[in-house]
Amino acid sequence: MSTVLVIGAGGVSSVCVHKMAMNSGIFPEIHLASRTKSKCDAIAESVKTRTGQSVATYEIDAEEVPAMVNLIKKVGANLVVNLALPYQDLPIMDACLEAGAHYLDTANYEPKDEAKFEYHWQWAYHDRFKEAGLMALLGSGFDPGVTSVFTMWLKKHKLKTIRTLDILDCNGGDHGQAFATNFNPEINIREVTAPARHWENGAWVETPAMQVSTPFDFEKVGTRQAYLMYHEELESLSKFNPEMERARFWMTFGDEYIKHLTVLQNVGMTGIDPITYQGKKIIPLQFLAAVLPKPESLGETTKGNTNIGCIATGEALDGSGEKTFYINNICSHEAAYEETGNQAVSYTTGVPAMIGSAMMVTGEWSGEGVFNMEEMDPDPFMEMLNAHGLPWQVAELDGPVDF
Ligand code: NDP
Structure with a gap:
């Protein structure tokens, strides 16, 4: 291959x-x-x-x-x-x-x-x-992708079972624009305007979009407001870790982003149903995406770090009772741009796509059928993250998250 x-x-x-x-x-x-x-x-x-x-x-x-x-x-x-x-x-x-x-x-x-x-x-x-x-x-990006592998690494090396899981995605980068998305605007806005959903006691719990939030102090970024959202790895993580009582996904957004998004939503610009404009059918969100800055154009101006990771609480592998671990990666926008000409959101997705491809090409990961990242051995992927620009760290926390 x-x-x-x-x-x-x-x-x-x-x-x-x-x-x-x-x-x-x-x-x-x-x-x-x-x-x-x-x-x-x-x-x-x-x-x-x-x-x-x-x-x-x-x-x-x-x-x-x-x-x-x-x-x-x-x-x-x-x-x-x-x-x-x-x-x-x-x-x-x-x-x-x-x-x-x-x-x-x-x-x-x-x-x-x-x-x-x-x-x-x-x-x-x-x-x-x-x-x-x-x-x-x-799903071989960062989230989904690395977050799934992080969780399974914790389950392989630290925890026998996972009781609660919180995925925290913070982009602390500043691109200098009033409003822009860091990856494809159409996909990004569809994702953040969808109702929030998390996994609790064997069922999905739905809440309105961007209503539940918590402050969180992210290393090398600072305290940011993180919003409860639905993210696709919750579906595969809950399938492959059926013991989980609760799994949630949080993403940070600044006040300016929320303000612009609220206005755009209120005036109907984020809609995905076609409307007729000058005799032609157009989709408002696609038109909006066309006028927003292109994510690939943000690399040069974006400064700061992303910090994405998972906090998992469960029964320790060594039998020492319930433990909580935080595993994450911090990625610099400037360093990502220097190396590849792209900002860190593209970098944190493109590198795991390369690593997942390497796993398949080298035969480290193999199988016949359709697989999620959770089904593969996390170790060789985690080694490549360290070697190819996305080093990770793991720390034991005092106890489960209290938000
Ligand atoms: P972009 O919009 O920057 O790039 C998408 C590319 O796909 C464009 O070059 C576009 O072409 C091309 N394309 C669109 N439609 C077609 C088609 N019908 N045939 C061929 N090419 C097509 O997106 P990103 O690079 O930001 O994101 C790429 C993917 O990564 C998306 O699926 C996104 O959801 C995913 N992603 C995953 C993340 C993760 O962590 N798992 C995080 C961020 C993104 P053109 O240039 O002509 O528009």
Whole structure:
């Protein structure tokens, strides 16, 4: 397994392709295809300048399955790394099955007309991937991705069972813009405007979006307000850790972000139902995304750190009673930009996409069917995080979280 085809040419793809090129022993042949070829060419040029490695580029609409099948076969890809948008997950999985390639992504499938982040569409492909002798690895970004691996590492090395889990995602970076999103604006806004949902006593508990929050002191960022949200790894984490009493996801937002988002929501700009404008059907959120700053343009101006991690409480492996551990990574926007030309939100997603791909290409992780990160051995992935720019730390806390 040594020829990879990366789909999508945004910030996440840019980081992933740079990191693959920096590891040419694992990724000797890299192909990059997206809707806009000039964006692929710009990434390839930067990769050439920074690493000396060549990346072949192509134009593709990933929703056109026959065109995808042709491209996978033409380049001889064994692994397709989907870094386009969640809408393209199923057509790319279909193309992989037909062309005989393994599959990896960083975000679960979402229908365009419904902001529903659920794994069942992709889990339904399990038998087909199994019969074809192929592997699909879902959610190899940071969250989902690293947060899932962090949790399973704690369960392997520190805790026999997990009673409560809190995932805390803080982007302490300042990009100098009044309002911008750090990854694809359409996907980001669909995510944060959806109702919050957390797992408690075997059921989902739903609360209105952005209503429940808590201050939290993040190392190398400071105290920020973290908001309860739904995030897709809660679904896989609760499936693979059925003993959990409660699992929650928190993300920080500044007052300016909340103020702008509230106004945009109130005036209908975040809607995903089509409206007619000058005789043409448009989707308000897509129009908004088109006028917002492009996430990949924020790299140069973003200063500060991200701090993302998991706090898990449960029965200690060594039989010493209930223990609480906090495992996290702190990533500098400036250092991420210096290394790859992209800010830390793209970096913290693109690096795990490279590492997940490396796990598959080297055979460290293997299987036939559709898998989540939770099902794999966390150790080799955790080693690569330390070696490839996302070092992590783990600390024992005095007790469970009190929020
Ligand atoms: P961008 O919007 O910057 O990039 C998406 C890329 O996909 C663009 O180059 C776009 O093309 C391309 N694309 C869109 N539709 C198609 C299509 N039909 N065919 C081919 N290419 C297409 O997004 P990001 O780089 O910020 O994010 C990439 C992915 O990573 C998203 O799925 C996002 O949800 C996920 N993500 C995951 C995170 C995690 O931690 N797990 C965190 C952050 C993001 P064009 O340039 O023409 O628009």
